[in-house]
Amino acid sequence: MSSTPPPYADGPEVGLLDGLATARAIRRFRPEPVPDADLARMLFGATRAPSGSNRQPARFLVLRQGPRATQARNVLGRRFRKQWATEQPRIYGYASNPPGSRAARMGEVMQGFVDGLEQVPVLILVCSELEEGHQWGPRDGGSVYPAVQNLLLAARALGYGGVISHWQRFVADELRTILEIPPEVFIFVTVALGRPVGDHGPVRRLPLADVVFEDGWRRPAAWAVDPPGTRFSGPPTPASRPDPGSG
DSSP: OOOOOOOOSSSOOOOHHHHHHHOOBOOOBOSOOOOHHHHHHHHHHHHTSOOGGGOOOEEEEEESSSHHHHHHHHHHHHHHHHHHHHHIIIIIOGGGSOTTSHHHHHHHHHHHHHHTGGGSSEEEEEEEEOOTTOOOOHHHHHHHHHHHHHHHHHHHHTTOEEEEEOGGGGGHHHHHHHHTOOTTEEEEEEEEEEOBSSOOOOOOBOOHHHHOBOSSTTOBOTTOOOOTTOOBSSOOOGGGSOOTTOO
């Protein structure tokens, strides 16, 4: 029996570096379901992630259309809408931004996401199954989040998209009851997955020169240059920052 993974769903494979540069957070999804073969391929990619001492604590609870999944989705949807209503004016401030501004558009997308959470094709609770007697700690996150990133990159490679949220923590007890999750399992994040509405595009991040140093803190690395045409989440600032060795 061949151990070769199944082929990609459609279209050419997305190269790793291209996937890294275009794996945006996706919050608008087409209603079409995700085929089992594609979902298996994404989760295969997730399970290839590294973990401390190769402990592999990450576990993936997939919520689609089963009776318990539907109940859990309803719980998540109600909480996500409540949390967005609470945090939107207090933290994000989108309501105060001019109509049509980037921040206002982001607020509209987020509102649409929480309003339609129950209709997102796939929700995955990424968990950590702890060893007996072990208390959750920072090292567990370091062994789980690489799997989450692998899951999102595998989704991007197959033409899907996703986004993570921690808001399931407010209804963790309800989810445990509905989904029969034992107490030794910690629920890290919720991942929403599906075919994106619109196209994938380049992510916006800080310039390399703002975050890469060599031979000392804030000392520039001359070779750390962004590819031509890179778009940033903020204006490049190194030119206006004094050289730490000059004064």
